[in-house]
Amino acid sequence: MEAVHDHDHHQPAGLMRYVTTTNHKDIGSMYLWFSFVMFLMGGVMALVIRAELFQPGLQVVQPEFFNQMTTLHGLIMVFGAIMPAFVGFANWQIPMMIGAPDMAFPRMNNWSFWLLPPAGILLAGSLLAPGGAGGVGWTLYAPLTVQQGMGMDMMIFSIHILGMSSIMGSINIVTTILNLRAPGMTMMKMPLFVWTWLITAYLLIAAMPVLAGAVTMTLTDRHFGTHFFNAAGGGDPVMYQHIFWFFGHPEVYIIAIPAFGVISEVIPTFSRKPLFGYASMVYATASIAILSFLVWAHHMYTVGMPVEAQLYYMFATMLIAVPTGVKVFNWIATMWKGSMSFETPMLFAQGFLFLFTIGGFTGLVLALTPVDIQLHDGYYVVAHFHYVMVAGALFAAFAGVYYWLPKWIGRMYDERLGKIHFWLSIIFFNVTFFVQHFLGLAGMPRRIPDYALQFADWNMVSSIGAFGFGFSQIFFLYILLKAIKSGEKAPEKPWDGATTLEWTHLPTPAPYHSFETPPNLKD
Amino acid sequence: MASDTSKLENRQTLKKLVFIAILMFGFGYALVPLYKKICEVTGVYSLTKPDEVVNTQVDESRSIVLEFDANSRNETGWEIIPLENRKTVHPGELVQVTFKLTNPTATTFEAQAIPSYGPKEAGQYVKKLECFCFTQQKINANETRDFPVVLVIDPELPKDVTTVTLSYTMFEIEVKSTTENRQASLRERQS
Amino acid sequence: MKVSSFLRVLAVFGLALSPGLGLAEWNLNFKPTNTILGHDIEMLHNWIMWIILGISIVVFGAMFYSILKHRKALGHKASHFHENTTVEIIWTIVPVVILIGMAIPATKVLLAARDTSAPDITIKATGYQWKWGYDYLDEGVKFYSSLSTPRDQINGLAEKGETYLLEVDRPVVVPVGKKVRILTTANDVIHSWFVPGLSVKQDAIPGFIRDTWFKAEETGTFRGQCTELCGKEHGFMPIVVEVVTEEEYKTWVAAQLAESGAPSFDANKTYTVAELVSAGEQVYNTNCVACHQPGGVGMPPTFPAIKGGKIATGPIGDHIDIILNGSKKNPMMAAWGSQLTDMDIAAVITYQRSGINDLGEAIQPGDVATARGI
Structure with a gap:
């Protein structure tokens, strides 16, 4: 946060400017910094986990604290880091990309951001509650949640607030995109990043309330004598899983789809060639979004479903590979016969493309019910979703930050350091997570603080990788601060292949108020 | 500055989206009865009412092994067990089996039994005509009670299923006379 | 030269780190399985991995070819095509065909796996x-x-x-x-x-x-x-x-x-403190030690200490009650009444009171039976 203040000290209103601001650029920056703080916090928790797993035996933490770490790491990374980061991108970019002066509901925009810090404090503060935070995993499965202490209630309340913030943010985004486009900016002319956010925002509006329902039921089961998930009172613990994953699977795409959007901006820019198959990209994204509501029970193959249901979920899940494949092919076709250069944003985009595809392959393996049953709740799954979330969403976010940073602050990052950041990240990422596939195949369950000796070697490798990856991100912070304080002044258009409005119609850095009169884009 | 018409449009979009959000919150809750309905239709569990038997034709050509199991979930110390572990029956045949609850304690309590089936999909073909799981059961101190269960295996049961397990998990719901009199009796003995 | 010395350093480093070398397993695939179904699953997995290898070669091949050849640094000029319906239809249909090739064997294994009938x-x-x-x-x-x-x-x-x-x-x-x-x-x-x-x-x-x-x-x-x-x-x-x-x-x-x-204890016998403490220590190490820790030091506040603890040094009735019925205040303390025998409970309570603490009391199995209300 400090850096932002230093940078903006010429602004008259000081700190209060950020509390009261309704400017989409200020709010975007706050979202991004908030998510970065949460990212570091969740990262420290990941390192506690990996430190404990460095060797067999209990050395660093006790099992219950370990469980709290896995739980909070998951919740903080998903709800505190990745989601707000992409909302930050949306705030900064969507108005500039569609020629709007600001978001549709600027004041609501301010509220939706300022709900986040209390929620984050509540989430992290649950660690200090008597008995600590809930040690139940980020999926918060009943009836384990019923046994937890007050920390669990704090987490549930925090999820309510985070959900409210996401829904308000999404409503704002949808309204902005539908109503505030500049004349001539038809739907099918919108940059793909805008399209992906439109679809994501609808997903959020549809999925987050279901999660709110699920955790509310958990809350009333805990305190008000309801029996939604308690067999003794006629409920069913498995029903929690159905409701949770009805939210949970779309959530996976809520995280991935904006990442697709960023990549779809970066690859054409640095290939100096228009995006291949724009229309099919839009349709593929929309069909992924719709399919995501129809496959949730593939997270639950081991709860004992009728075989017909297992077959349905297996086929439906495999079907998602088709639109996802279309997207990957389109990106490669965009690069094909282009004139590519590999600045840091493009490097991260290529890292995304390569590793996300691997994550897609392991997803295909996990879609097959008989194989999944062997791998369910094991390290193979952990490896799979980190390929999708870290190499997918996080790398896309890095690509986006490096790509738009000159536009945001008017200064360039250090290209050499950016490249080092990329290589450190991709190498340590693979050291950390690739080996976890082997652990999963050998039968190591997830969420265990200690393990049998046969798992010792790969765990040690993975832990070394994790610490390397963690420190690479401190290096990223250094690159950012250096760019903000003393980066070279950015040229008007640092990326010659860029074609979207923020690069073609606005000066660099973007002025505090942009497009107060909409640009006319009619031919 | 957004013009008045676009403000109006924005507000209408807002209303629609808020409506969707509220609808989906309601949908989360609607999943509960929906799930139960699906479970009832597929027969995964039907707790409170006897099943109707439509087809009473006994299919002598097939034999099904029925296994019985019971789980006692309580802190008091009572136990429920099936008096038979398994029975070979024909589909359509009226089957009676007895579960025996023994309460060796000085505690009175109420309990509810929840049936479940293995394999799960066999549930819809186990038609229970009489079952102690239909209501909560009140058990007195030092009582031993036999619960008869009467059921019919629907001849529609898929041909590849030849073994069906009927399992009850009985939960203690309400305990009447508890800790106090137990501690009192302990104190008596100690003095 | 440089490379080989680097490798040697790496190997030494690896040796130093790997715990119990004889036991170390650098597993890369499923554990060897011992059931027919397991072999089916393994075959299915191998089949899928071959397909994935094939797709990888095509997709990553195109990607890296493009990265290497179509670079601005090599003076490659950008083409401007951005759609081709034929290609797009092909790469929608081909994956569908491949997926069917995966789904058929997976369905077979799944159906075989679900047959739980006629067990021995x-x-x-x-x-x-x-x-x-x-x-x-x-x-x-x-x-x-x-x-x-x-x-x-x-x-x-x-x-x-x-x-x-x-x-x-x-x-x-x-x-x-x-x-x-x-x-x-x-x-x-x-x-x-x-x-x-x-x-x-x-x-x-x-x-x-x-x-x-x-x-x-x-x-x-x-x-x-x-x-x-x-x-x-x-x-x-x-x-x-x-x-x-x-x-x-x-x-x-x-x-x-x-x-x-044959019951391993006699309900009417009166055991000595020493007998109960030594039997109770075993019960404690199997059931209690995870939370209450060796020596009963506990992990407050969730898992209170037994050494000097309020219950373990307080009235016997309360002590027996919390072990039989669990704690009303702290959900982490389970009820052990249905899992442990009277002898086990008597022994473990004696161990807690007279082994970990030194009250010198012996709790007999009969006392537990009384507390159960028989």
């Missing part, structure tokens, strides 16, 4: 926090199976044994070549019964039963773990299945029945 033996596995209970429905054998790795090994005070964390006091014993059906259920929260060597995994859900099965092809010992997060000791409730010959199995069943028939 049915065993009910009940998940408890944190151990497994087993009931052989027909044979009438019943027992609990808890982790037997000493706490000192976990805390790094003793060298770790070969089967560290994958060993139990009483394994499940099954005959070779017979279809064994496992019914799973749970006492408290969801657990999951997973033995990789037998390729079975089934969640255990409180209030409901689920079923799965396996047929072991060879004798041997197979080790697995609970795979659904079930609280603090989730990582410490292993499963051990011993597959033995038919005769060995019969002998084992007979021995189990003989043992359970």
